[in-house]
Amino acid sequence: MNPRHDVDPHEGQGTAHEPTPTIWPVGFAVGIACIFVGLIISKIVLVVGVVLTAIFGFLWIRDATRPFRGEEAPAEPEPSRALPPGTPAARTSGPDPGQGEIVRFPRSKFLEATTLGLGGLIGVIVTAPVLGFTVLPPFIKQGHPKIDVGAIEDFPENKFVIATYLLKPEDGEVSRRTAYIRNNGFLDESPSFTILSNRCVHLGCPVQVNGLPLDDEAKTEKTAGDNVVTRIPTAAAAGFGCPCHGGQYDTEGNRTAGPPVRALDRYQFEIVDGRLLLGQTFSVSDVDGTGAEAKIHTYRLAGPGQHVDGPEGWLYPVQPPR
Amino acid sequence: MNRRLEERRAYHARYKQTVKTRGKPFFPYAMFHDTVMSLLVVCLIVALAVIWKYTANEGTGEHDSGWLGKLYDEKADPGTTNFVPRPDWYFYFLFYLLRIFKWPDSVILGTVGIPTVALLLLLALPFIDIGRERRPMRRPVAMTAAVLTIITMGVLTYKGATAKEPLAAENLVLVPKWAAKQGFAGNQTAVDGAKIFAQVGCMNCHTYLGAGTSNLGAPDLSKIGKTSNRGVAGFATYVSDPSKFGNNVMPQFKDLGADNLRKLGTFLQSSGTCSPKTDTCPAAGGQ
Amino acid sequence: MANKPQGRSHQLLQILLYPLNWLEERTSLPGRSGIVGGIKYFLFRKVPSDISWGHTLGSAALTAFIVQAVTGVILAMYYKPDPNSAYESIRHITDDLWAGWLVRGMHRWGASVFIILLFLHMGRVFLYGAYKYPRELNWIIGVLILVLGMMEGFFGYLLPWDQTAYWATVVGVNLQATGPFVGPFLGDVLRGGSEIGPDTLARFYSLHMLVIPGALAALIGLHLWLVVRIGVSSPPWSPTEAGRPEPGPPPAPRKGLVAPAPRNGLAAPVSRGARRR
Numbered sequence: 001m002n003p004r005h006d007v008d009p010h011e012g013q014g015t016a017h018e019p020t021p022t023i024w025p026v027g028f029a030v031g032i033a034c035i036f037v038g039l040i041i042s043k044i045v046l047v048v049g050v051v052l053t054a055i056f057g058f059l060w061i062r063d064a065t066r067p068f069r070g071e072e073a074p075a076e077p078e079p080s081r082a083l084p085p086g087t088p089a090a091r092t093s094g095p096d097p098g099q100g101e102i103v104r105f106p107r108s109k110f111l112e113a114t115t116l117g118l119g120g121l122i123g124v125i126v127t128a129p130v131l132g133f134t135v136l137p138p139f140i141k142q143g144h145p146k147i148d149v150g151a152i153e154d155f156p157e158n159k160f161v162i163a164t165y166l167l168k169p170e171d172g173e174v175s176r177r178t179a180y181i182r183n184n185g186f187l188d189e190s191p192s193f194t195i196l197s198n199r200c201v202h203l204g205c206p207v208q209v210n211g212l213p214l215d216d217e218a219k220t221e222k223t224a225g226d227n228v229v230t231r232i233p234t235a236a237a238a239g240f241g242c243p244c245h246g247g248q249y250d251t252e253g254n255r256t257a258g259p260p261v262r263a264l265d266r267y268q269f270e271i272v273d274g275r276l277l278l279g280q281t282f283s284v285s286d287v288d289g290t291g292a293e294a295k296i297h298t299y300r301l302a303g304p305g306q307h308v309d310g311p312e313g314w315l316y317p318v319q320p321p322r
Numbered sequence: 323m324n325r326r327l328e329e330r331r332a333y334h335a336r337y338k339q340t341v342k343t344r345g346k347p348f349f350p351y352a353m354f355h356d357t358v359m360s361l362l363v364v365c366l367i368v369a370l371a372v373i374w375k376y377t378a379n380e381g382t383g384e385h386d387s388g389w390l391g392k393l394y395d396e397k398a399d400p401g402t403t404n405f406v407p408r409p410d411w412y413f414y415f416l417f418y419l420l421r422i423f424k425w426p427d428s429v430i431l432g433t434v435g436i437p438t439v440a441l442l443l444l445l446a447l448p449f450i451d452i453g454r455e456r457r458p459m460r461r462p463v464a465m466t467a468a469v470l471t472i473i474t475m476g477v478l479t480y481k482g483a484t485a486k487e488p489l490a491a492e493n494l495v496l497v498p499k500w501a502a503k504q505g506f507a508g509n510q511t512a513v514d515g516a517k518i519f520a521q522v523g524c525m526n527c528h529t530y531l532g533a534g535t536s537n538l539g540a541p542d543l544s545k546i547g548k549t550s551n552r553g554v555a556g557f558a559t560y561v562s563d564p565s566k567f568g569n570n571v572m573p574q575f576k577d578l579g580a581d582n583l584r585k586l587g588t589f590l591q592s593s594g595t596c597s598p599k600t601d602t603c604p605a606a607g608g609q
Numbered sequence: 610m611a612n613k614p615q616g617r618s619h620q621l622l623q624i625l626l627y628p629l630n631w632l633e634e635r636t637s638l639p640g641r642s643g644i645v646g647g648i649k650y651f652l653f654r655k656v657p658s659d660i661s662w663g664h665t666l667g668s669a670a671l672t673a674f675i676v677q678a679v680t681g682v683i684l685a686m687y688y689k690p691d692p693n694s695a696y697e698s699i700r701h702i703t704d705d706l707w708a709g710w711l712v713r714g715m716h717r718w719g720a721s722v723f724i725i726l727l728f729l730h731m732g733r734v735f736l737y738g739a740y741k742y743p744r745e746l747n748w749i750i751g752v753l754i755l756v757l758g759m760m761e762g763f764f765g766y767l768l769p770w771d772q773t774a775y776w777a778t779v780v781g782v783n784l785q786a787t788g789p790f791v792g793p794f795l796g797d798v799l800r801g802g803s804e805i806g807p808d809t810l811a812r813f814y815s816l817h818m819l820v821i822p823g824a825l826a827a828l829i830g831l832h833l834w835l836v837v838r839i840g841v842s843s844p845p846w847s848p849t850e851a852g853r854p855e856p857g858p859p860p861a862p863r864k865g866l867v868a869p870a871p872r873n874g875l876a877a878p879v880s881r882g883a884r885r886r
Contacts, residue, residue, distance in 0.1 A: 137801045137808070159577070164401040171807045174692040176401035198403060202429065203420065203783040205776060206402050210523040212578060213403070232403075236577040238523045243406040243492070244780065245421045261426040303796055303803075305429055305787035312427060315789035320797045330742040337852030341840055344849070345655030352656050352664065359665035360672035367676055367722050371714025380704065390718075393703060393710075397696040398775035400805070407776035410766065412724055420784075433787040445752050447735075448745035456738030456845035468735055 027056035141321040146277040148223040155183040162232040169226045184292040192292035195267040204304040205244035211237030252287040285309040414482030493520035505596035515589025545594030557587035659847040670726035680716040690814035695770035739842040747835045764817040
């Protein structure tokens with residue numbers, strides 16, 4: 001009787017006739033792969049491939065031909081299964097499936113854990129970049145190019161001008177935005193502007209001027225950075241109204257009626273060489289006073305419908321970077 | 323508790339037994355109905371597409387709309403200043419829900435609060451209504467809730483479909499109707515004046531032929547040319563600075579410029595003085 | 610019946626059936642049916658004898674979904690999900706392609722029909738009390754299908770890239786962005802940025818034609834599987850309602866609780882029919 005049968009009754013009968021397990025073919029395959037890659041890319045890789053193929057090929061052949069050469073195949077290392085040969089229980093009990101089960105248990109446990117682990121690893125490898133790809137963009141700071149919307153003289157004092165421009169000219173019309181710009185004249189010798197965004201702070205609809213756009217006096221100008229800016233002066237602008245859900249704003253952008261949760265967003269601006277450049281937008285809870293003397297309560301830019309102050313503001317503690 | 327569960331299990335066991343002994347095979351009996359219905363659905367979809375296509379003109383304007391709406395709207399313009407967005411009909415209820423909550427502090431109720439609660443209630447329905455009774459007439463609470471829901475959705479949808487904003491873009495649409503009704507369609511200056519009237523916020527306080535909102539005691543202006551009869555120049559002067567006439571409520575409209583004020587004056591003088599039948603107005607200038 | 614081979618026609622039948630038998634043998638377990646057996650079971654399973662037109666709304670919705678899938682696939686062959694060419698490609702489909710208007714029209718109106726049928730189907734299930742034990746899970750799956758169906762409508766709405774589409778999407782995304790705490794981030798994820806930009810359209814396109822339809826198809830499959838497993842419910846007022854206890858002493862105390870229930874209309878024939886049986 002083959003002693004192996006005492007150890008493990010479940011082992012197949014034909015074990016001795018099958019080729020013994022060996023890992024040399026893996027190296028052999030790597031060598032072949034190196035040869036193919038080397039043929040295309042570089043001679044060094046080719047040489048390495050040839051060497052690897054030769055070494056592992058030799059080892060594999062030596063392994064495979066061992067039975068024919070009359071050598072004993074090395075026993076499989078199975079520390080968890082092999083009972084100490086001298087254990088009387090093992091000899092006397094003979095084939096005992098129950099005991100075999102118990103002994104096999106750790107290994108199947110190990111396989112379960114490994115399979116689940118490897119599956120999880122595949123999941124992570126696949127989903128991490130995918131999730132990053134889809135979820136990450138909003139967390140990247142988008143930056144704000146300075147936009148030249150015209151010379152200061154193009155903005156008559158105390159009148160709103162509807163200025164449409166491209167936020168990112170390279171993106172095309174999808175980045176077209178509108179700002180309502182009012183020249184407040186000079187405050188302590190520096191020019192003052194009120195620049196309101198036309199996105200309603202209720203849910204982002206395009207706010208309209210409650211006044212008369214003087215379409216005849218519209219001007220289109222190509223400004224710096226391939227931007228195409230259109231300026232339409234208005235007359236008698238008494239405020240702004242949202243066409244969606246009835247929000248109304250006064251000329252400072254303060255809410256006067258309807259659901260808007262704060263005042264209209266505003267733009268930072270700077271004057272360079274007599275030209276008006278729009279900068280970043282920011283949110284405003286409300287504005288006291290008017291024109292150049294207005295006191296503006298500013299906040300970081302928040303999305304429409306999101307309170308920036310008061311208890312409701314606590315609902316939006318963190319804003320994505322803009 | 324346990325008894326209820328047993329009752330339900332027994333009910334389902336009886337159900338399975340009845341179906342097994344007295345049921346009919348799905349094919350062809352039930353499937354016949356299904357197939358007829360599916361055919362109807364496909365025909366309905368094709369019919370809608372055909373009606374949509376053949377009643378509409380190939381264009382994006384207001385008059386190109388067929389029975390089922392336009393073939394296409396104008397291309398998206400993220401910088402628009404005169405577009406009035408409206409959702410598709412099946413979102414009218416949500417659209418109107420947002421208009422109901424017109425106080426800033428309650429915005430979140432309309433946007434996420436109520437829809438979320440409604441969805442959770444819908445999901446939890448089988449765990450709220452745990453009675454075994456299935457006959458509608460014996461589930462008065464459930465049926466009442468269902469009827470109320472349907473009525474609410476219907477009303478919200480209707481209100482959403484008919485919602486209007488006193489805005490320039492919405493008022494402008496009315497100008498041709500005014501011109502036809504008041505009989506100044508032939509007078510281009512008056513029509514231009516009407517457009518200015520529609521845009522500069524007059525209708526936030528004044529009403530005109532049923533449109534606009536009445537605020538701060540401002541009068542209806544549908545017949546102002548007849549009742550006030552200041553003449554074109556007179557109206558222009560009045561509007562440019564009402565305080566000179568003792569009216570300290572109405573804002574000044576000097577900003578419009580002489581030309582626009584003259585147009586506005588012509589429009590006001592034409593209101594109620596022109597003849598819709600002959601489409602003629604008395605000589606401009608009034609008195 | 611056919612205990613003898615009946616010549617040529619029998620042989621022909623065998624040849625025709627061979628692929629089915631082949632398929633069945635390779636998909637079945639001993640004693641359990643395979644694909645062919647499953648389809649046979651689906652087709653010839655018993656359903657309550659009193660079901661009728663009310664029960665066709667679900668399969669009608671399924672038909673509408675299939676119409677959407679087919680027309681959607683065809684539209685995807687011509688549609689260009691890019692802000693600079695989306696609108697033009699829609700006009701190209703509608704104006705230039707043979708029957709393009711029909712495919713687009715069917716997809717557009719099929720969406721409305723699908724949603725309406727989902728609501729009608731839900732109303733029918735509610736009326737019949739068919740969400741009760743043991744069909745609770747299927748009700749939940751159904752509600753999820755409705756939600757996904759509406760999301761499908763929302764994401765598809767932007768694709769024509771016209772004024773209505775654009776601004777409806779602006780409002781729709783901002784709605785979700787007002788959700789507390791995570792809202793602003795959710796909005797940015799949906800748009801792929803703080804504003805609708807060049808990538809938003811492609812993002813919506815992917816969601817509209819890959820992610821959500823996949824989820825919808827899976828849920829519909831699960832829904833159907835449960836319908837077949839549990840069985841469809843009889844109309845509750847039917848005299849032969851499957852599962853009704855045999856006529857015995859009526860549950861008298863309960864009646865007292867709901868005394869004002871009017872015994873007219875639907876309720877009357879129910880009780881009469883039950884007694885007759």
